[in-house]
Amino acid sequence: MSATPAIAVRDLSFAYDGALILERVDLTVLPGEFVGLVGPNAGGKSTLLRLILGLLSPQRGQIHVFGEPPRRAARHIGYVPQFPGFPRDFPIAVEQVVAMGRLGQGPWWGWTRRDDRAAARRALAAVGAEGLAERRIGALSGGQLQRVLLARALVTEPRLLILDEPTANVDQRAEGDIFDLLAGLDPRPTILVVSHDIAFISAYVHRVACLNRTLTCHPTDALDGELVQHLYGTRLRAVAHDLPGPCPGAHRHHT
Ligand SMILES: Nc1ncnc2c1ncn2[C@@H]1O[C@H](COP(=O)(O)OP(=O)(O)OP(=O)(O)O)[C@@H](O)[C@H]1O
Incomplete structure (x- = not known):
């Protein structure tokens, strides 16, 4: 029997106020896969993530996360947004920011502060940032902040981790x-990560999903300069990698 996909997107179309952004998109991500989502600016990457997170509803098609509608599966998903939703100069400690990842996800009686703190410390340790717990969020470097946002996404021990240009x-x-860290997480959740740097992420991910209104999947070793040029309409850094790893449903072309 095959495993329930972590993400199953079927025949999905989405428009903002009549402007079509995603057209008949299909995407299956299996449990344990590490998938990169790439594409040109305004290609619809963040929009697809918001749909998978249940923050938007499609006009056409279905989305399931571990077999459930996205909103019901929210407790299984950790999310690292493109822009953190708080001002950098806000006087709040790293540990509190990480614990915020548990807001609204706990049991109905709520977690205790002590549980929150312990979970935050564990998540910070998982990203190698235990030493930052007491620091003000505004005092962090860009790389440190990304680790903390990753810890915030991991604090609920999600089965699926979604990252928008981390x-x-x-x-x-x-x-x-950051990518070494993602690849080495133990246990490692299923990961879907948006990136502009197709050459770089090809060394880490099993599969690359290319989105420019429609979506095409490629195993990383099938990526070459011609394909990337076609996708972006411009030359980017070379992309050719031989990586072992599962590539279910790969190399489907959607025209
Ligand atoms: N809330 C919104 N209302 C109307 N249009 C939107 C909204 N959010 C995004 N768009 C438009 O939808 C298109 C796709 O945006 P989206 O952010 O999904 O693309 P993206 O591939 O993530 O882009 P980037 O790589 O630049 O982050 C863009 O043209 C954008 O202007």
């Missing part, structure tokens, strides 16, 4: 550190 504001070394 390394957009960090240098290349910090980018590598």
